[in-house]
Amino acid sequence: MEKQEKIKKLRLATIIAGAFIAIVCLLMLVTYLQLKSTDPIESKSLEVLVERLASEPNNAELIDEIRKLDLLARKAYFSSIWQLRIGAYLLLFGAVVFVIILRYYLNLKFSIEKPSEEKVKDSKSRFLTQRWVAAAGIVVLVLAFISAFFTADYLGKYKTEQLVVADEKYDDIIEQIEVTERIVSDEPEDETVTDTVPQEEELAEEKKEARVETLLTAEKVQQNHNAFRGPWGQGISRRSNLPVQWDGDSGKNILWKTEIPVHGYNSPVVWDDLVFLTGANESVRVVYCLNRHTGEIIWEREADNIPGSPATPPETTDDTGLAAPSVTVDGQRVFAIFGTGDIIAFDFEGNRLWARNLGVPDNHYGHSSSLLTWDGKVFVQYDTQSGSRLLALSTSSGQTVWETPRTSEISWASPMLINVDGKFQLVLVSYPDVSGYEVNDGRMLWSVDCMSGEIGPSPAYGGGLVYAANEYATMVAINPKTGETVWQDRYYLPEVASPVYHDGLLYIATTYAVVAAFEAKTGELVWEYDAEDIFYSSPVIADNKLYVFDTSGTAYIFEPGDEPNLIATNELGDFVFATPAFAGNKIYVRSDDYLYCIGENR
């Protein structure tokens, strides 16, 4: 073959190879676009069918159709992947052929050309080189200079947390206590908890030693009021000899009241001689520790400098605020959470132990679910608009021990611990489910879809059943061993206050001012009582009586039973939204601005 002819043929072959590459590229591009436009798990058609399935759960044909469509979508996806893979090989092959032919073509055309003439003198070239090298160096240095001065250093702005130490400013706050009528030291106690007031130094020493030895036992939990609605969050207190008569106006049986500097809707929590609660506003979030005998604020600590805490708190409504969740105590530490998602731990002397932010909760009223602690863990029901989850944090470090994602909507209810056959379960209420979780690993044990709306009331437990209720939804009794619904009823439903169980009856307090009792086994209404005002504060069983405060501060005390046996009504003379705590033979009630201690004047 003549060389010229060879060159012509090679030119043609090069063009064919190039065209082959172009066609493969085009096909790959189309496949790629197809692949990008369809996502098998985001298929709209599939979504529609799955939505239909929700309303027709037993439609076998529909299930079959969904499966077929899902399979088809996946097959299409993997076929596209395969096509692209093969395309890549073909492209490589085409490129190799193209390069070989082109090289051969150029080799045939190869000739030694006449050497070019020098256009620039060496000296001139050197001069230009120096200039360009210097320019390149200057460019590097200028870039470095700009980078050095314009890089935002967020780490430099981050202030390392400093432990807050108690100082004299607390003396000023102590002086704000308005009423301290009497320091009670002679209460009869039936447990180890004592209400006497030892010498301050002795007390401090004893507390320090006790803390080291303290382990959170069931007995200690029941002796105290270590969480919202008392031990395990069940709304049942073991205290006795509690007052049944008081009057806020005259001060009768009001042992002391202390102004809480920063407002909050959370309820007081008591451990031994200390009362804990929190307050928050736009600028501060504070944990308070008071002497439960005197009402003196022993310390208050700000929850600040927490990594991840938002600079601006999330918007909340006035009836919830940033300090709606109650604290919990494990005998050595107090744990508090705020509407910002900040969770913090202090020891009983106010030393900050750890703090972290769980992420700003996406909650239009404000986060209100209270904390619970048990077995070295703090449980957080973190049901938000998206990314709901249940967390167990280490009490000593705050690190996540386990975390269980939840599919629930926002919930304002608090968790409850129950002991089922010797094993603890964490019971949560939210929309749409009431669920039980294993406390050691966060595994969901059972779940019943029965709730709807904005869930406020927390669950109750007794008689082997879990009870949950919510306004506009339902009241339900569930067997936590099997997850079976025992009964459901809609006669009276609470909106904010949680139900409580006692001796075969389930009590509720509603936002239309009704206190009602139901047969716990069947859900049948036993009695109802029309109160003066609506109930936000949850009813609590204490001293074998039902205590419940309406929002105007009137406490209704019932003798539990088949009749609405109202023992007493007492006016506090202050608004009450929080649930009272019971310790020793006293009641601790938080109003809008004050913490009251109610006890018999002796």
Added chain:
Amino acid sequence: MKNFFITTFIIFFLASLASETSAQPQRFPMPEFQTEYQKPEASTSEPRAASMEYVDTLVLILVLAFTIWLIFFKRSRRWILWVSVFALLYFGFYRLGCICAVGSVQNITLALFGTGYFIPLTVLAFFAIPLLVALFAGRVFCSTACPLGVIQDLVIFKPTKLAPWVQKALGLFPFIYLGLAVLFAATATDFIICRYDPFVGIFRLGAELHMIVLGIGILLIGMFVARPYCRFICPYGALLRVFSKFSRFHLSITPKDCINCHLCKDSCPFDAIDKPTDEKEIKPDRRNLKKFITYALLIPVFVFVGGWLISGTHKTLAKAHPDVYLANLLVESPELMQDTDNVDIETFMASDRTLEMLIEDAVVIQNKFRYGGWFLGGFIGLVIGITLLGQAVYKKRTIYEANREKCYSCGRCMKYCPVGNEQEKVELLSQEKQITN
């Protein structure tokens, strides 16, 4: 033909979109089987036998030895080409671009800076052997054994001559890149040479889109500007360049005495042939001496200023470290702690580390960059100073010869030399005559 290349570029660009997807299929959850279907257990393929690492080393040694023989004794460009194709297939497409002498600089650095990393002997061999060979025979490694170089070499079709000052200025970048790679490896931040290896995506038929585009882009540029990665980017090439400068032996264009026929003058696509010096240009000159002294005195200043400025960028550079980046991100936007779509944040949140611990670690890393920045900046200043100093040094040359720093020992120039290859030359000239006719 130029239009054809442009079309090809566009096609390659589009193809890169697809190859990215083809190589990295998206993962998504398995169907939730409610039937009795048993999901098969995931299986993983067996790792490559450890002994194969020695095979890699042996192949490298054989390729280098054979190339030396081809350069110094056989003097055959054709054979050099075929050996380089073999090395491309082996180290590129078979070994998928790893193990690689270019990236081994980072392994050495990481091992030297006591981060608990123990360097495999094979990696050490891949780092040291090409440098030792360069010390004795020039950049033989670049000629045939480096898949990154070879793939570029194969697509050189119409090389353009670049002005010396452009080459010198761009030639600084490999040293800067080398310095950065060492700093990043020393601080256990990243292996940037590997991360930004433009050809590994081609060898593996898939990479992130931008890397595929970069690789194909470099190859397309390489059609007109020969071996752009080797000349203006490759950090290992910067080391080889220094070693090769002092090489005991080196490829010579002519096998015997140069007759100064000038035929080889334009034969090198890399502009790596130095011409004979002009007698007039190298006359003793007071101005040159003054310039030499000035540059020599300025070198310490360049080193200090470079060190000071680059050290000042430590906060910027440190952000390449995942911990520093994450710490900055979380301090700047704490709400991201709940970003379940961010794998790094998810991983951090699931770990035992607190943000305080992360920030402490990040500050330590920043400080490492502060001190490392002094060395990097000083090094850059030194390179700039020496480059400028070199411009004031004149070396007398009477023949055309390969520049020891820049020459890749590809052997192209050899076939241009009429000395000693009379038979071949006659054939060549007769071919030329045929074409001309």
